[in-house]
Amino acid sequence: MSSSVLYDAPGPKARVRNVVYTVVGSAAVLGLIVFAIYRLNIKGVLEPEVWDIFNNAGVRANIRDGVLSTLKVFALAGVLSLVLGLLLAVARLSDHKPVSWLATGFIELFRAVPLLITIYALWVLFLSYKDDLGVVGDNTAFWALVIGLTVYNGCVQAEVLRAGINAVPRGQVEAAYALGLRKTQVMTMLLVPQAVRSMLPTMISQLVVTLKDTSLGYIITYAELLYAARTMANNIIVNGENPITAVVIVVGAIYILLCLALSSLATWIERRGRRAKTGIAVAAAAEPAEAPGVLDATEGPLGPVAAAPEAPGEPAAPADEVPGSSAADGPDAPGEPGGPDLGKS
Amino acid sequence: MNVLLDHLPEFREGFIGTVLLTLASGLLAMVLGVVIAGFRVSPVPPLRFFGAAWVTLFRNTPLTLLFLVAWFVVPVIFAPGLNPWTKALLALGFYTSAFVCEAVRSGINTVPLGQAEAARSIGMTFFQTLRLIVLPQATRTVIPPLSSIFIALTKNSAIAGAFSVTELFGVQKLLSDKGFAIAWIFLWVALGYLVITFTISGLFRLLERRMGVAR
Numbered sequence: 001m002s003s004s005v006l007y008d009a010p011g012p013k014a015r016v017r018n019v020v021y022t023v024v025g026s027a028a029v030l031g032l033i034v035f036a037i038y039r040l041n042i043k044g045v046l047e048p049e050v051w052d053i054f055n056n057a058g059v060r061a062n063i064r065d066g067v068l069s070t071l072k073v074f075a076l077a078g079v080l081s082l083v084l085g086l087l088l089a090v091a092r093l094s095d096h097k098p099v100s101w102l103a104t105g106f107i108e109l110f111r112a113v114p115l116l117i118t119i120y121a122l123w124v125l126f127l128s129y130k131d132d133l134g135v136v137g138d139n140t141a142f143w144a145l146v147i148g149l150t151v152y153n154g155c156v157q158a159e160v161l162r163a164g165i166n167a168v169p170r171g172q173v174e175a176a177y178a179l180g181l182r183k184t185q186v187m188t189m190l191l192v193p194q195a196v197r198s199m200l201p202t203m204i205s206q207l208v209v210t211l212k213d214t215s216l217g218y219i220i221t222y223a224e225l226l227y228a229a230r231t232m233a234n235n236i237i238v239n240g241e242n243p244i245t246a247v248v249i250v251v252g253a254i255y256i257l258l259c260l261a262l263s264s265l266a267t268w269i270e271r272r273g274r275r276a277k278t279g280i281a282v283a284a285a286a287e288p289a290e291a292p293g294v295l296d297a298t299e300g301p302l303g304p305v306a307a308a309p310e311a312p313g314e315p316a317a318p319a320d321e322v323p324g325s326s327a328a329d330g331p332d333a334p335g336e337p338g339g340p341d342l343g344k345s
Numbered sequence: 346m347n348v349l350l351d352h353l354p355e356f357r358e359g360f361i362g363t364v365l366l367t368l369a370s371g372l373l374a375m376v377l378g379v380v381i382a383g384f385r386v387s388p389v390p391p392l393r394f395f396g397a398a399w400v401t402l403f404r405n406t407p408l409t410l411l412f413l414v415a416w417f418v419v420p421v422i423f424a425p426g427l428n429p430w431t432k433a434l435l436a437l438g439f440y441t442s443a444f445v446c447e448a449v450r451s452g453i454n455t456v457p458l459g460q461a462e463a464a465r466s467i468g469m470t471f472f473q474t475l476r477l478i479v480l481p482q483a484t485r486t487v488i489p490p491l492s493s494i495f496i497a498l499t500k501n502s503a504i505a506g507a508f509s510v511t512e513l514f515g516v517q518k519l520l521s522d523k524g525f526a527i528a529w530i531f532l533w534v535a536l537g538y539l540v541i542t543f544t545i546s547g548l549f550r551l552l553e554r555r556m557g558v559a560r
Contacts, residue, residue: 109535117531212407
């Protein structure tokens with residue numbers, strides 16, 4: 001349902017009223033912006049000297065290094081979490097009960113514990129065994145961050161993949177066994193490729209979360225973008241004050257651009273996937289559910305449950321975008337378990 | 346074992362702090378989220394734009410950055426003299442409101458077309474349609490995603506502990522600074538969070554069952 005159903009095509013009176021609302025609304029939004037600028041101006045944030053610091057080569061190098069170390073953590077943790085997610089998903093679906101129980105326990109524990117708690121615990125652990133750890137010991141904060149992110153996001157990716165594997169029609173597996181394929185072959189040649197293909201948008205959305213969570217490195221004093229920017233701002237004095245506000249605005253813009261780029265990739269893949277007629281349906285580019293036991297609230301495929309709330313004859317097509325909304329946020333509901341279209345084919 | 350028993354008051358304080366912070370910022374996020382979702386479907390373009398900008402801004406900013414803003418920018422520029430708890434409340438509430446807004450909006454999109462059309466044809470205005478017809482029906486589809494949003498909020502509230510608000514992560518930090526074995530502290534703090542998150546998912550499942558109507 002597009003939003004226009006909520007109100008009629010305006011008649012002459014309503015058109016006048018809408019114009020009035022538009023003017024008042026614009027005035028309110030503009031007023032907010034003007035107020036913010038006014039306050040910033042009063043506090044001297046808009047002085048040219050404050051913004052001149054970004055022309056300084058040292059400041060630029062600092063920000064560049066911050067971005068690079070954020071991306072370094074993100075790349076390593078992203079790849080490792082995908083690998084761990086695959087392993088955990090396969091382990092959880094294993095026919096050997098102990099393996100499956102272990103994987104389930106691991107996933108449920110680390111998914112329910114705040115990532116910060118895990119990262120901090122790892123950091124303290126690494127610090128106290130610094131000398132015995134070799135490479136890890138030299139870079140404790142980096143490895144605590146990478147391993148913490150890997151463990152948490154690996155668990156989430158495992159659940160996403162498992163939902164994807166469960167959405168593959170049962171008949172395909174039976175057909176594969178009937179052809180004489182072995183368990184490993186069914187998993188590697190049949191289930192995982194289809195699950196990855198259908199879940200790719202959701203997995204990339206989780207990678208966006210991974211990217212945002214690298215900022216937790218600030219708390220364990222790892223020199224990623226946020227920490228680098230903060231220490232830099234503390235060391236610069238312009239007009240008798242630290243230019244924290246200006247630095248925060250620039251850093252925020254960098255983060256938003258990075259995240260938007262990644263999530264628009266997810267939305268693009270989702271659109272592309274919807275055009276294809278083969279295979280199982282492609283999931284929405286939504287962040288997967290955080291709740292312990294929400295993704296696995298039902299035995300077997302997610303599809304029927306997730307699809308149930310949909311209005312009859314009302315496919316959640318990307319076409320229902322509200323006019324004027326940004327391109328990056330598609331028809332996704334954050335935390336919607338698995339997306340609405342799973343297992344409908 | 347002893348870490349828990351010897352420091353029961355700290356753990357209790359931290360646990361209560363986490364619960365209170367989650368409840369308060371959850372409430373703020375709900376109110377803001379529903380209002381912004383209303384903006385995003387409204388007939389007035391500037392409000393729609395404002396809603397979209399709000400969601401894009403807060404969904405793509407790391408929460409730690411928002412905490413930095415709440416700590417070092419908001420007090421200087423806008424409102425001096427906020428206490429840490431309020432600042433944490435604002436950061437968490439604003440961040441989560443973007444997610445609530447998206448959940449509510451997609452809930453609105455699942456209400457059958459005919460409902461809003463019927464409401465319009467008996468002469469209801471936009472606000473009446475939204476308030477009396479669409480939002481009550483959207484509630485049912487919004488509850489499952491809301492549950493996971495609140496669980497995420499509980500986990501996100503740990504960041505407040507790093508900014509010296511009393512809650513469970515603060516307890517972990519305090520005790521590990523005192524030199525207790527991190528493994529036990531981790532286990533007990535994790536248990537505290539597990540209790541809260543399972544309570545939330547249980548409550549929401551109950552709510553879902555109470556509100557569930559065959560359609």
